[in-house]
Structures are given as structure tokens and as C-alpha cells.
Amino acid sequence: QKEVEQDPGPLSVPEGAIVSLNCTYSNSAFQYFMWYRQYSRKGPELLMYTYSSGNKEDGRFTAQVDKSSKYISLFIRDSQPSDSATYLCAMRIPTGTASKLTFGTGTRLQVTL
Amino acid sequence: GAVVSQHPSWVICKSGTSVKIECRSLDFQATTMFWYRQFPKQSLMLMATSNEGSKATYEQGVEKDKFLINHASLTLSTLTVTSAHPEDSSFYICSASTPGTGELFFGEGSRLTVL
Numbered sequence: 001q002k003e004v005e006q007d008p009g010p011l012s013v014p015e016g017a018i019v020s021l022n023c024t025y026s027n028s029a030f031q032y033f034m035w036y037r038q039y040s041r042k043g044p045e046l047l048m049y050t051y052s053s054g055n056k057e058d059g060r061f062t063a064q065v066d067k068s069s070k071y072i073s074l075f076i077r078d079s080q081p082s083d084s085a086t087y088l089c090a091m092r093i094p095t096g097t098a099s100k101l102t103f104g105t106g107t108r109l110q111v112t113l
Numbered sequence: 114g115a116v117v118s119q120h121p122s123w124v125i126c127k128s129g130t131s132v133k134i135e136c137r138s139l140d141f142q143a144t145t146m147f148w149y150r151q152f153p154k155q156s157l158m159l160m161a162t163s164n165e166g167s168k169a170t171y172e173q174g175v176e177k178d179k180f181l182i183n184h185a186s187l188t189l190s191t192l193t194v195t196s197a198h199p200e201d202s203s204f205y206i207c208s209a210s211t212p213g214t215g216e217l218f219f220g221e222g223s224r225l226t227v228l
Contacts, residue, residue: 008154034217043119043206043219044157088156090217100147101217105156 003027006089006104015113019076023089023104026070030091030102033065035074038086038106047087048074051094079111115141117209119220126197127228134192134223136207142187143209147217148180151204163190197227 006023013019021035032051036044048063050056056063064073072091076083089104116139126132136146144165149157161182162170169182179201181193190209194201206222 032215036219041204041222041224043117043208043222046216046218049216092215100159100162103156108154 001026003102004089004091004104007107008105010108010110012110012112013079015079015081015111017079017111019079019083019109019111021074021076021087021089021107021109023072024070025072025091025102027093027102028067028070029093031094032092033063033072034090034101035061035063036088036090037083038088040085044088076109079109081111081113084109084111115139115209115211115216115218117207117218117220119207119223121223122221123224123226125226125228128198129196131193131195132197132225134194134205134207134225136190136192136209136220138188138209138218141209141211143190143211144187145210146184146190147208147210148182148190148192149206149208151206151222157206160192194225197225199227201225202227 004025035048037047038044050063053065053067060077062075086106086108088106090101092101118137120135146163148160151157160175163182163184165184171177184190204222204224208217208219
């Protein structure tokens, strides 16, 4: 079993839809959670960074963490074609500031007109 | 957010030659940088952790003599692919961790094609 599971998609939604992206994990030591967006042939871009259970909102994006269920989500409201990308969840244990991340496989999202 | 610059963004080389990729943190000092490799439609695979002023730590299965990493300063790490072969063709991405929060920012990636 992988430490981090993420549905690879592809996920296709119409413009304006609410998108829900999810990851589950098995290591209860993970305490820091991140979502990255990666456009084709580009490096990942940090979208959200959380370290506690609950919700964190930033514009159209909401990150949700449920440590009891080992489940994290990223919601995108009013999705736009420019949101079409691969979304990677990542997490790490709190052993200093430079500990390595464990990534999900990424979910490919396509927002259609 | 913090800026990490990677150069070159793409490179084509002949089999048997060596290629150097640079990773710079432009607006912060990074004592630790990470090098990843990504194949098409796959996630990032960590190759090594680069520590300023000391030897890199390589992940299992990564040949340290083939993928030379140097972290000479707090803002620069380099990855040299030595004696490159077509199977080394891939997308190489670096990242740097910001002091304090430990947020990880990525470079734009370098696409290597070995003919």
C-alpha cells in the first residue's frame, strides 16, 4: 500500500463547476499537508499549505484536512479553463523544516468551456 | 511566494556526454534543496537531498556517481548527469525549502533529452 493514495483521473468538469480533489494517507505521523498545481512541462506551484485539521480558504481554493480519517481535500469553486492542470497532494512529518515530502500521484483536471 | 529558478529549461545532448542543471533560490537562502525526476504522467520521484556544504543524500536506487549533486552556496545547487544515456531522458525538477515554515517551492523544471 502506498503511503499516499490519489486518484489519477483524468477528471473532466464544465466551467463553473465545483471540483473536489482528494488524497488519503496511511502514515499518522504526517502533520503538514500541501497542494501543488502543475501545468504541463512546468514545475509544481504551491497552492495551499496546512498543518492542522479543518479548513483553509484562499480565494476560490479551500483545503480541508481530516487527520482522524487521514483524508485531505482540495475544493475549487467556480472552476475555470485555466485551472486545467495536474494537482498533487503532498505531506511530510514535522522533523525539522527541510524534511522531504511524500507526494500523491497527482490528479489530472480538465475544465471545459 | 518564494522563487526558485532552474536552468536550462530544456537541453538536448548526445549519449555519453554530461549535462549540468542549476537550481537557484532567488529571494531566500536554502540550506536544503531537493532534486526530483518526473516521467510523463507520473508523480515526482525524489532523487536526492542536497545540503549546503556537505554531501548529498541519495534515495535508494539512485546512482550517486551518475547524478552528481553540488550545493556550493546557500542559493545554488547543481545536478550533473554524467555520461548521459537515452534512458536518462526525463524532466528534472529542483525544490528549495524556506527557512522557518519549511514550505517547499519548485523550480520550473529542466527537460533533458539524450539522443
